[in-house]
Amino acid sequence: MRRLFGSVRARATLGATLVVAVALIAAGASVLLSLRSDLIDRAGTQAERTARNVAAHLAAGTAYDDLKLDDEEEPVQVVDAHGTLVAASENLERISGTGTGEVKPAPQQGTGSGDEDDSALEPGEIADEVAFSDGSATIDGESADYRFAALEVDVQDKGRLTVYAGASLDAEQGAVDTAQTVMLIGFPLLLGVVAAVTWLVTRRALRPVEGIRAEMAAITASEDLARRVPVPDTHDEVARLARTTNETLAALETSVERQRRFVADASHELRSPIASLRTQLEVAAAHPELLDVDGAVEDTVRLQRLAADLLLLARLDAGERRGDARVDLGELAVRCARGRDGVTVEAPAVEVTGSRGQLERVLGNLLDNAQRHARAAVAVTVRRDGEWAVVSVADDGSGVPAADRERVFERFVRLDEARARDDGGAGLGLAIARDVAVRHGGTLTVRDAPAGGALFELRLPVG
Known part of the structure; x- marks a missing residue:
């Protein structure tokens, strides 16, 4: 199991499936709640319609016995101001969730005209507000859950009455149960499809990665660095x-x-x-x-x-740090040129940041190279050019051919003339100088000197 979920493909499939599962659960719960709320509202509307129909007959002066409540397919109760059941569906056997649990009307003791009525309704007026409640009832031996609407009406000589009318919630429960059943069956199937599609898609997407891995393993085993991994024809x-x-x-x-x-x-x-x-x-x-x-x-x-x-x-x-010391290139040039025959120096103070030892090595190597190839004179100049410190080392030798001006900075490279001389170096001085210059954020180039020979120019950012 641990090995299985160590795969990117398996983790991607599991992650996608979990995300879809959470989304489906949230959407399913929302749909069920919305469906249940809508059906309950419909049942409440139906119950209110029945209650208003009964209230209208009462307001018109219809006697309790003439209400024909059995014509209504749902349970109906009429309760007076004292909570006494005065009328009800004849086939009603049990009820809960209304003002009273009685199912048989009490014997009539009078008209009720003497009852004290604190209702704000006028005689014959039906209330606008309807109260809703949930309960249950048994009619002709069949029990069910109902949504009850309670509506007040003021009847002449009878005072304030409350009509309770119910509407069955069987449709709501059936619809919700059906939706739940569909979701319980459909969601796992949908998750299976999502998992399968994700597995296949990630397999296709990761196939080039497996090719890269296999080729890298082959390169490692063969130690053949000339090989290359396959590049898929995509832009991803x-x-x-x-x-x-x-x-x-x-x-x-x-x-x-x-x-x-x-x-x-x-x-x-x-x-x-x-x-x-x-x-x-x-x-x-x-x-x-x-x-x-x-x-x-x-x-x-x-x-x-x-x-x-x-x-x-x-x-x-190995990445030796360049250092962060303040170095005066003018003073360093004078110091490196001291004691060398035929070397002239024009070096005002120009400071840079770096390794004093490495920069001194650069100037020393440039002077060694210049003296090795000069006929008689070497000129060192230090100046500032904007944000750059520039050190120029020029000799009066034969110069460096244009085709070799980059090759001379390679390691162990010596031109034929230098290689033929007994005092020729190993071909490392200029390579070291170029490496140090680059590591200090600068450049080292060579071109023809104005008076002939070679001019090596070192540029470093001013400290």
Whole structure:
């Protein structure tokens, strides 16, 4: 049972059935109450009509014995001001719900002219107001429930009389019982139809979801991120879910492929300095006089820088926060350019918010790249452009070809010229700089410098 209702399809069917059941119960109760009220009103109208007919005969001076109450098919009583039954249907055997339970008129003691009458009616006048009550009566051995109408009339020499006339409620009870029977039979059938339709509709609606689930399970089992889930030919939430899932798979595939390339390139880049350092140490172990200390230190420093770059990239990929310190880019540019040959700086104070260490790494990487490719001079400029702080690093080298201006920011990418040089980096400096710039809400681009060479422009939002 728990497994069954763990299904969205089963829960949707149950929910729809319950909602319809509640609606049907409410509607059925309303219909029954309305039907009962309408039929009771009709019985009351019929009882009032009978009472007024009898009252009219009394007002006209008809004697009690001449009322012909047996002509009326329903029970009738006439009661005087003292509550004494003075006239009634001859076939009446029992009655309740009226002014008196008597069924046989009392012997006439007089005309009643001497009775004190506190009624506001004039002789021969029939009251406008009618009082209604529910009761029962037995006529010719048949008992039934009735709606009684009580109507007052003032009769000359008889004083105030009250006429009680009943109308049977059998029709009301029969109609209500019939309606209840129809509902008791029809409602379960209707709920069954609702449940079946909901089950089939949800099955059809959830079929694409099951296809997506099955394909995701197959992708997980095969570890083939190139596969995609089927997209239904609709424009609903399921289709959007499938498209979003495929977009997520594509991003995951790109991320995994990027990670694989990163690991492969990192392994390749680490292999060279490690192999070189090992060779030098093995040679030194066999021939101490041939130890190249400067070369070993250079390889160690190169290895240390590469390891630091890889660690920083790992932290950036893991979502390391940028920080919220106030950083003066002008002061940072002067500090990073200090001690570098051929570097000029024009850097007024411009503050941004972020990580001082990461931004210092960006400027250092840009200056390292510029010095690596410059012929003689590197120019650093810091300025404010509206809501942006702009740092420009220009060199007088050969520049970056237009086709490679985005590729240079990829990890482990080095152009042929840089790769041929002994002092070329591992191809991580610009990638790190671009990642840090993006994480600080900025951009890093490259274009031709006005005097030739490459101009790298870092834009960051002003703090």
